[in-house]
Amino acid sequence: DGIRDFCLSRGLGDVYKRQILDYTGLKLSIAAVESLSKNLVLPELTRLTLYISHCKNFHHFSFDFLRSQKSLSKLDIRLQSLPLSNFWFQSLFSNIAKLVRLTALCLELDGNKNMSSIGLDLTKSAASLRYLKLSLKDCTSLRFKGFSKLLKSLQQLHKTAEVCLDVARSPLSFTISRRLVSIFQHQHREGWELRL
Numbered sequence: 001d002g003i004r005d006f007c008l009s010r011g012l013g014d015v016y017k018r019q020i021l022d023y024t025g026l027k028l029s030i031a032a033v034e035s036l037s038k039n040l041v042l043p044e045l046t047r048l049t050l051y052i053s054h055c056k057n058f059h060h061f062s063f064d065f066l067r068s069q070k071s072l073s074k075l076d077i078r079l080q081s082l083p084l085s086n087f088w089f090q091s092l093f094s095n096i097a098k099l100v101r102l103t104a105l106c107l108e109l110d111g112n113k114n115m116s117s118i119g120l121d122l123t124k125s126a127a128s129l130r131y132l133k134l135s136l137k138d139c140t141s142l143r144f145k146g147f148s149k150l151l152k153s154l155q156q157l158h159k160t161a162e163v164c165l166d167v168a169r170s171p172l173s174f175t176i177s178r179r180l181v182s183i184f185q186h187q188h189r190e191g192w193e194l195r196l
Helices: 006-010 030-039 063-068 085-095 148-156 172-187
Strands: 018-022 047-053 074-080 104-108 131-135 160-168 190-194
Touching: 030 063, 063 172, 085 160, 148 172, 160 172
Parallel strands: 018 047, 047 074, 074 104, 104 131, 131 160, 160 190
Antiparallel strands: none
């Protein structure tokens, strides 16, 4: 699962273009977290894999560096059970929305109790995106305010061969559920999967 070959493959040469970072369970200082996001400003970064789970002080991490990543095509971010504010998550979504060359996006945000809305807009990358995985399991504060951006994005992913949206055990209104089912049925593709 995940973004297939790029999650596990480091390749040969140009390794600096493929950053794989795992900070699961680490107790990082505020200074270390701030330094991490600043050091990720690499002009030719093409693939980024970032795993963060049960890590203190991560609210000081900023995804603003994504704005300068003109070559980034594959992004895998897994943030699980972190005490982060809804505003922090909206900043993450806003920065992802600026990426125009994405071919593969994996966002696993399971168990984040403070995330109350989904402001993910993928319209700028709709033409290039081929793989999308969005996992929002056990996000018990979700109220799906601003969920219309994601619904609109899903409708525009005509070239995306594989889409997996998992919202199991997260509060989902009947209206949103019905619209999601309708979108996935309309796309009618073997690689599209919705988990409610």
